[in-house]
Amino acid sequence: MAQNLNEDTLLEMYEKMLLIRKFEEKLYFLFLTRVMPGSMHQCNGQEACAVGVCANLVKNDYITSTHRGHGHCLAKGADVKAVMAEMFGKKTGLCKGMGGSMHIADFSVGMLGANGIVAAGIPQAAGAAWACRYLKNDHIAVAFFGDGAANEGVFHEGLNLAAVWKLPVVFVCENNLYGLSTHYRKVTAVENIAARAAAYNMPGTIVDGMDVLAVYETAREAVARARNGGGPTLLECKTYRYMGHSRFEKPSYRTQEEVEEWKQKDPIPAFAGRLKEEFMVSKEAITAIERKVDEEIENAVKYAEAGPDPEPDDYKQYIYA
Ligand SMILES: Cc1ncc(C[n+]2csc(CCOP(=O)(O)OP(=O)(O)O)c2C)c(N)n1
Numbered sequence: 001m002a003q004n005l006n007e008d009t010l011l012e013m014y015e016k017m018l019l020i021r022k023f024e025e026k027l028y029f030l031f032l033t034r035v036m037p038g039s040m041h042q043c044n045g046q047e048a049c050a051v052g053v054c055a056n057l058v059k060n061d062y063i064t065s066t067h068r069g070h071g072h073c074l075a076k077g078a079d080v081k082a083v084m085a086e087m088f089g090k091k092t093g094l095c096k097g098m099g100g101s102m103h104i105a106d107f108s109v110g111m112l113g114a115n116g117i118v119a120a121g122i123p124q125a126a127g128a129a130w131a132c133r134y135l136k137n138d139h140i141a142v143a144f145f146g147d148g149a150a151n152e153g154v155f156h157e158g159l160n161l162a163a164v165w166k167l168p169v170v171f172v173c174e175n176n177l178y179g180l181s182t183h184y185r186k187v188t189a190v191e192n193i194a195a196r197a198a199a200y201n202m203p204g205t206i207v208d209g210m211d212v213l214a215v216y217e218t219a220r221e222a223v224a225r226a227r228n229g230g231g232p233t234l235l236e237c238k239t240y241r242y243m244g245h246s247r248f249e250k251p252s253y254r255t256q257e258e259v260e261e262w263k264q265k266d267p268i269p270a271f272a273g274r275l276k277e278e279f280m281v282s283k284e285a286i287t288a289i290e291r292k293v294d295e296e297i298e299n300a301v302k303y304a305e306a307g308p309d310p311e312p313d314d315y316k317q318y319i320y321a
């Protein structure tokens with residue numbers, strides 16, 4: 001139970017969520033002030049999903065991500081400075097400036113990549129899980145994807161094969177109600193995406209994706225099942241994104257009231273409150289984390305700004321012939 005978690009783990013989860021939130025808030029500011037090139041997809045509001053799941057993983061476990069991948073990348077343990085430099089397209093970035101926001105990856109921590117192709121990470125995670133089986137290690141893979149991805153063909157193919165082969169994988173659907181500007185109920189026959197697990201003979205679980213401890217506990221079971229040879233699980237996190245789909249946002253597909261309603265459930269202040277009241281964490285300890293995160297982000301921006309741009313010919317080093 002959550003009550004058995006030690007203070008370090010609890011504070012680490014708080015720190016990671018805060019890091020993701022502040023990292024993206026900084027990106028948003030840099031984007032608006034035209035320092036940041038390109039576009040991006042923010043996960044503000046969804047932090048508890050990435051952090052609650054990844055808190056159950058070890059470095060050599062794998063994750064695959066989506067176009068909305070900053071949170072997954074940081075939750076899996078990628079270096080903040082290198083992630084920031086990648087956002088700037090710098091040579092000092094995690095992918096030498098060749099990936100940017102939507103194709104960022106860090107194999108050294110098992111982060112197999114953000115992905116511009118909706119649902120593409122699902123079969124990739126099944127493949128990584130198959131590799132873990134083949135190599136006879138006890139590592140597992142997790143695929144993060146959205147509600148929109150759950151309507152793609154590879155979702156069904158990936159879950160089916162993973163179940164048939166009992167692969168060590170967890171499929172984590174972050175149902176934030178929308179795929180771009182389309183409400184999921186307009187394009188999804190079932191209310192709960194987790195219900196589809198029945199078709200693939202695997203457990204399907206629904207969890208409050210705004211509650212990091214609930215995500216942690218539920219994912220813990222699914223991760224243990226995968227690791228112990230019990231096969232895959234479909235885990236649906238009910239969540240919400242506070243920002244637009246991307247930096248380009250179609251107006252008026254959702255109401256301000258709806259956004260405000262979900263902001264009342266913001267996973268970060270809610271968890272800070274629980275840390276103080278339920279887990280007796282001091283106000284000072286919380287403030288110290290907030291300061292540490294601010295400093296970390298400031299340093300990351302300085303590091304990114306100072307880094308060199310890639311040379312035009314650099315790309316030749318990173319292609320296969
Ligand atoms: C195969 C494919 N189809 C369409 C798109 C365009 N597209 C990019 S993001 C997106 C919405 C995805 O929604 P969801 O899976 O719910 O993820 P969310 O954006 O909500 O995190 C779409 C349709 C794409 N990138 N790839």
Ligand SMILES: [Mg+2]
Nearest residue numbers: 146147178179
């Ligand atoms: Mg969605």
